[in-house]
Amino acid sequence: KDIRSRFWDTHRRVAEEREGEFLERHNNEMDIVLVFSGLFSSVNTSFIVANGKNLVPNPSDTTNALLTQLVQIGLGNLSAGTMSLEPASTWSPSQTDVWIQAVAYASLSMSLLAAFGAVLGKQWLGYYKASRYSHGSPEDRGRRRQMKMDGLNVWYFDTIVQSFPILLQCSLLLFGISISADMWYKQRSIAWVIIATVVFGLLFYSLAVLASLSSTACPYQMPSSAVLRLCGVDSTSLSSTSIQY
Incomplete structure (x- = not known):
């Protein structure tokens, strides 16, 4: 082999080693994000559902109000014409419950967004892995491969992928704030x-x-x-x- 062929053979071996480490590292990170996001989202959803009743009127309160009105009518203290058709129409959730739920929903949204980003990241890695090989001479394949590797830096691929775990960490912080605030009033x-x-x-x-x-x-x-x-x-x-x- 001439010097040019040996150079591109060496380039291929070095590139395969570097790409193997790159793909393995990011695939493992995306798997961690997906698993943790799934578990965390289920916990967050349970918290939201458990506290969601604070944002809607309690049906038993409406029933009790209607029974009270019927008793008042029976005693002659209240006429049927002045009876309120919707006793719970004046009810509104407290601002504390609203902002606690808002923070919890923001936490859940970030967790789902991180999972969505991890899915996209695995798709991007799969596309890169499938398209890194091409036809042609060793020099042509090496040049195309180097172009794709340079594109990872030009388009800040590593930074974009690294932002998905950060979203998950922010989601965890917001969940801690919401559950702390909820328990503070209990x-x-x-x-x-x-x-x-x-x-x-x-x-x-x-x-x-x-x-x-x-x-x-x-x-x-x-x-x-x-x-x-x-x-x-x-x-x-x-x-x-x-x-x-």
Whole structure:
């Protein structure tokens, strides 16, 4: 073989090794997002259903109101003409219940959006895996393959895929806020336990992100670290900010 052929053979072996690691890593991440999103969405849905009754009138209250009116009519204290046809028409949910449910629904929406993104991510990876090989000479195949690999960087594929776990993490935080607020108005001693757990998890996550930004050798790397680095946040910017303050 000539030098050009040996070069493209070496390029193919190196590219296959790199692509194999790339596809395996992202496929595993998408599988984790799908599994966790499915389990978490079921828990979140149960919470929404359990608290959904606070957003609609209680049928027993309507029945009791009608019975009270009938008793008043029987006693002569109320005429049938002045009887309200819809005793529960003046009912409205409390603002607390509304915003708790709003946060819970936002959490569920983010979880489903993360799952949808993971499905798209697996489809994109499958398309890339199927289209990375082409016909032609080794040089033509190598050039097309390199073009597809360069396209991953040009179109920020890694950042887009890394944003799906971040959506799931935000969804988990919103769920913690909603369940803490809901329990706060029911039993504050239990609410403090939930709040302490949420705060501890948030602090732990924040410290892990800061540690990962301080050095690329830190083992606590996560999707949010990659996104923050893309936005220009790293150890240098953090150090300069701390010096200014």
